[in-house]
Amino acid sequence: MLRQGGSAMDAALATLLALNVVEPQSSGIGGGGFLVFDDGKGKVTSFDGRETAPMAADPDWFNMNGQYLSHRQAVPGGLSVGVPGNVAMMALAHGKYGKLPWSALFQPAIRLAQEGFEVTPRLHDYLERYRIDDSLPQETRELQYISKGGPVLSPQSRALYYEPGGEPAHVGATIRNPALASFLESLASEGTQAFYGGANAEAIASTVSGAPSNPAPMAEADLAAYRAKERAPVCSSYRVYRICGMGPPSSGATTVIGILGLLGRFDLHALGKDDPVSWHLIAEAERLTYADRARYLADADYVDVPVAGLIAPDYLAARSQLIARDKSVADAEPGMPAGALVAQADTVTPDIPSTSHFVAVDRHGAVVTLTSTIEGPFGSGLMVNGYFLNNELTDFSLMPEEDGKPVANRVEAGKRPLSSMSPTLVYGPDGRLRLAIGAAGGKTIPSQVAKAIIGVLDWGLTAQDAIALPLIYAPGGDTVIVEKGSRLETMIPALQALGHAKVIAYQLPLKANAIEVVDRVLVGAADPRSEGQAVSE
Known part of the structure; x- marks a missing residue:
């Protein structure tokens, strides 16, 4: 796209489409996303393509016969599918900041779908994880998928990614997706109406409402009503x-x-990246911040979210006094930022990561940092026109209240579920862009981004080395998770001595990338744990 004279926005949106083909388990037009954009001339804005609940949804959406479903029960099939937002977000952002014709954005993805792409180790691993014997009865297959914590893959998707005998396509195998190629051609020529109206809208609505697992009411009108939003x-x-x-x-x-x-x-620069106290402090900050996240964050079009209060310097300075260098706060409680509603309960959602993130910069200094997802691996498992439908509605709290108090992130008609996606821009004291960053990995995403920013700004690392740093993750309660196999695992005794009673080493799903600006030179960075790459034109 850049070689053709396109903008950073063109490049980012074309990448989103291409990833739909080659990373189908993680993102695509059947899901949603967010992007933050700097036009290179002083304007910064953001675009919201998050999925919405159908208009038939209500707070008891996940209540079946008087009992609320578990996350594993809720994922497969129609009940978890939100109205996809990526195509509308693309159109809104491209209409304002794209240079190339709309149809040009689709050509790389169409070629990949027509000519084929090679199965990567990551895709193969996910296919292996969700392999099920097709000879088993439907009910048995559903139970096996639920036990794996994932979707029931549709016959259309199994025919695409598995051998006739049920084996997943091997690493290096070529996958062609003619149904997706044909539909992308329609989108390229007809615009968003091809997605939110006509045969595709009918197919989404009928697939969701007629799903073998958890059928749910979704209407063509739900798709026709979807709108992406530009937000400050x-x-x-x-x-x-x-x-x-x-x-x-x-x-x-x-x-x-x-x-x-x-x-x-805290002087993190003086402490350095090799001092366990640095990581202890980061864990404490995470624990307190994630407590606020669980209590107050939701769709601000439906709930009063105290955004200004949560990031107010005075509030953070006062809350920081709970953090000590030599002991842990243990089980953190939410704070009381200005504008907060007292009568709310915490949202509880599990951590099932499968997301894509990328950054694009053009010669004029415009930058896009974009995160997109279908939520869990392969989303709901349902497929329409060669792409997976999301399971984003499981990002809502499945239970609408706790102890008689409403949960801010409860299901409501037309509402957008809470997300962890964190596309972020960092500016230096001169006002110039210093870093554009984001990540994939469920609720670890904000922690990954914050850790990398600390690595660059406090510890003087390159973005590449900062992203490669191990992660400490303390999302709530008394548990601290450190990246298994990293040097943080050797710090577990030191962290325990600082009061962290429950420190677990776990293989976290980390995948960040960034572009940093060093002496006005752009330098890309890709997570060594992932298959991502930094490229230039």
Whole structure:
């Protein structure tokens, strides 16, 4: 796209489409996303393509026969599918900041779908994880999928990605997706109407409402009513830097800024990356910030979210006093930021990561940081026209209240579920872009982004080395998770001595990438744990 004279927006949107083909388990037009954009001339904005609940939805959406479903029960089939938002977000963002024709964005993805792509180790691993014997009865297959914590893959998708005998396509095998290629051609020539109206809208509605597992009411009118939204970014300061990210229904900006703001009074530079105290402090900041996230964050079009209060320097400075260098706060409680509603309960959602993130910059200095997802691996398992439908509605709290108090992130008609996606821009004291970053990995995303920002700004690392740093993750309760096999695992005794009673080493699903600006030179960075790459034109 850049070689053809396109903008950063063109390049980012074309990448989103191409990833639909080659990374079908993680993202695509059947899902949603967020992007933060700097036009290179001083304007920063953001676009919200988060999925919405159908208009038939209500707070008891996941209540079946008087009992609320577990997350594993809710994922497969129609009940978890939200109205996809990526195509509408693409059209809105391209209409304002694209240079190339709309149809040009689709050509790389169409070629990949027609000519085929090679199965990567990551895709193969996911296919292996969700392999089920097709000879088993439907009920037995559903139970096996539920036990794996994933979707029931549709016959259409199994025919595409599995051998006739049920074996997953091997690493290096060529996959062609003619149904997706044909539909992308229609989207390229007809625009968003080809997605939100006509045969595709009818197919989505009928697939969701007629799903073998958890059929749910979705109408063509739900798709016709979908609108992407341009929103003001959420920005604040960290030391001498300015951080801008995605506001509600994403928790990205408030969580990243919250973690960093709580750490502002500590000299992380002097402590360094090899001191267990640094990682202890980061864990404490995460624990407090994730407690606020669980209590207050949701779709701000439906709930009063105290965004300004959560990132206010005075609030973060006061809350930071709960953090000590030599002991742990253990089980953190939410704070009381300005504008907060007292009569709310916490949202509880599991951590099932499968997301794509990328950054694009053009020669004019415009930058896009974009995160897209279908939620869990292969989303709901349902497929329409060669793409998977999301399971984003399981990002809502499945239970609408706790102890008689409403949960902010409960299901409501037309509402957008809370997200962890954290596309982020960092500016230096001169006002110039210093770092564009984001990540995939469920609720670890804000922690990954905050950790990398600390690595660059406090520890003087390159973006590549900062992303490669191990992760410490403390999303709530008394548990701290450190990346298995990393040097943080050797720090477990030191962390326990600092009061972290329950420290677990776990193979976290990490996948961040970034572009940093060093002496006005763009430098890409891709997570060594993932298959991503940094490329230039």
